[in-house]
Amino acid sequence: xxxxxxxxxxxxxxxxxxxxxxxxxxxxxxxxxxxxxxxxxxxxxxxxxxxxxxxxxxxxxxxxxxxxxxxxxxxxxxxxxxxxxxxxxxxxxxxxxxxxxxxxxxxxxxxxxxxxxxxxxxxxxxxxxxxxxxxxxxxxxxxxxxxxxxxxxxxxxxxxxxxxxxxxxxxxxx
Amino acid sequence: xxxxxxxxxxxxxxxxxxxxxxxxxxxxxxxxxxxxxxxxxxxxxxxxxxxxxxxxxxxxxxxxxxxxxxxxxxxxxxxxxxxxxxxxxxxxxxxxxxxxxxxxxxxxxxxxxxxxxxxxxxxxxxxxxxxxxxxxxxxxxxxxxxxxxxxxxxxxxxxxxxxxxxxxxxxxxxxxxxxxxxxxxxxxxxxxx
Numbered sequence: 001x002x003x004x005x006x007x008x009x010x011x012x013x014x015x016x017x018x019x020x021x022x023x024x025x026x027x028x029x030x031x032x033x034x035x036x037x038x039x040x041x042x043x044x045x046x047x048x049x050x051x052x053x054x055x056x057x058x059x060x061x062x063x064x065x066x067x068x069x070x071x072x073x074x075x076x077x078x079x080x081x082x083x084x085x086x087x088x089x090x091x092x093x094x095x096x097x098x099x100x101x102x103x104x105x106x107x108x109x110x111x112x113x114x115x116x117x118x119x120x121x122x123x124x125x126x127x128x129x130x131x132x133x134x135x136x137x138x139x140x141x142x143x144x145x146x147x148x149x150x151x152x153x154x155x156x157x158x159x160x161x162x163x164x165x166x167x168x169x170x171x172x173x174x
Numbered sequence: 175x176x177x178x179x180x181x182x183x184x185x186x187x188x189x190x191x192x193x194x195x196x197x198x199x200x201x202x203x204x205x206x207x208x209x210x211x212x213x214x215x216x217x218x219x220x221x222x223x224x225x226x227x228x229x230x231x232x233x234x235x236x237x238x239x240x241x242x243x244x245x246x247x248x249x250x251x252x253x254x255x256x257x258x259x260x261x262x263x264x265x266x267x268x269x270x271x272x273x274x275x276x277x278x279x280x281x282x283x284x285x286x287x288x289x290x291x292x293x294x295x296x297x298x299x300x301x302x303x304x305x306x307x308x309x310x311x312x313x314x315x316x317x318x319x320x321x322x323x324x325x326x327x328x329x330x331x332x333x334x335x336x337x338x339x340x341x342x343x344x345x346x347x348x349x350x351x352x353x354x355x356x357x358x359x360x361x362x363x364x365x366x367x
Contacts (some may be wrong), residue, residue, distance in 0.1 A: 008199045013195055018229040021194030023325050044197050045206045050275035070274045070282040112190050115183060116326065123357075125364065128279050134187040147278025148364060 014047055014064050021135050022047075022068055028070040028119045028131050030079075030140065039075050046071045065132065065145045073124035090126050090159045096167035114167065127155045183345060199225040206263050217262065224258040242315035249308035260300035284361045291354040 013023075028039040036159075050067050119127055125146065132142045139157060143150045197205070228251050235247035278286065316329050 011199055011202065015202075019197075020192055022189065024190060027190075027192060041205055041209070044202055045209055046274055048206065053275060062254070066278065067275045069279050070277065071280065071284050074274070074286055075285075077290065112186055123360075124283050125279060125361065135186050136184060136188070136334075145279060147280035152364060153232045161181075163311060164181070167183070 005054075005056075007054070010054060010060065011044075011048040012050075012062065013063070015044065017162065018061070018064050024071060025068055025131055027048055028116060028127060029076055031116070033126040035079070037142075039072060042075065043068045043071045058060050065137075069124070069128045069131075069145065073128070076124050076127075089149065090122070090130075090156060090163070118163075118167065126156065129153065130160050133157055133160050215282065220262065221258065222255060228254055240315075242311065242318070246308055246312040246315055249311055250305065253304035253306075253308050256304040257301060269299065280361060284358060287354050287358050287361070294351045294354065297347040298344065302343065309333070334341050 022043055023040060024077050026043060030039045032038040047064060047067050050063070052062055060065075078132055119130055122130060125148070128146055129148070132145065138147075139150055139153045140156075142148070143153045146153070148156070203278060228282060229246050231251050231254070235251060238244040239248060274282065313329055313333055320326075
């Protein structure tokens with residue numbers, strides 16, 4: 001580690017470079033504004049603390065998102081442990097019986113709320129993949145952070161793209 | 175960030191306004207300290223609540239006239255203390271696990287689910303069983319003290335109510351454990367893909 005790689009310096013860089021993404025991440029994991037502030041704060045605190053053990057074996061970005069998603073997943077599990085069935089996987093979301101209505105609603109409103117609503121229903125791991133995709137991370141980075149195999153990540157991204165294409169009524173090339 | 179052109183969803187997502195995106199090191203230090211104080215106080219509140227519950231039991235223990243009564247209330251207090259210690263150990267109130275930065279999301283999520291499943295699976299041993307010795311001694315003591323059929327009937331009814339409550343708590347936890355196991359199995363399947 002260099003002189004500039006002290007935990008405080010690393011945290012400063014992390015907050016400066018990825019602060020906005022962490023704010024969006026918190027928004028995807030918690031709908032309630034007060035709880036979201038708590039979650040964001042918890043993520044920042046966990047990050048700051050974690051840098052005392054950062055050994056550079058993975059990239060800073062991988063480390064940051066790993067910590068942030070794990071804190072957020074833990075938050076979701078604690079908030080929803082009484083009703084875990086409220087969360088669904090990508091497969092279930094694709095096969096919703098009222099898919100046509102969902103499609104029509106998506107056609108009417110290209111809205112962030114709709115996207116957030118969809119993300120907030122996902123299980124933590126699927127939520128992690130879709131958020132990473134929305135943040136523009138590539139499959140290799142997502143695989144490294146989540147621990148999912150590259151093939152599995154590719155399949156999930158394909159599904160996410162299809163899902164988003166339906167939501168936004170725009171086909172996209174892979 | 176990749177060089178790939180952003181699609182509408184990515185653009186919408188990345189361009190959204192967000193609050194509280196930066197915190198200085200000084201602010202984060204203060205908030206970390208405040209967060210730790212909050213956790214400490216929550217722990218203190220848990221212990222105080224247990225203490226309040228133990229006060230009447232303690233009173234009965236001190237003022238009990240015979241050995242059976244004293245054993246009964248002593249066992250109930252010990253059971254309550256055991257429950258509080260286990261509750262604390264199993265993390266009803268806890269700070270973030272240390273593995274938060276070392277495990278991948280898949281590993282961390284699975285570990286959290288397994289920890290929760292373990293807690294609900296073993297609910298008998300740490301939440302229900304500690305109270306049983308005290309309740310049993312109380313039943314025997316009451317039956318000996320009042321050897322009348324009507325008293326025994328009342329005692330049997332009381333025990334039946336308590337047993338039903340235990341059964342309901344146990345069933346709810348079995349259901350929760352099954353649900354958690356399903357989620358763990360799904361994650362295992364994800365790992366194999």
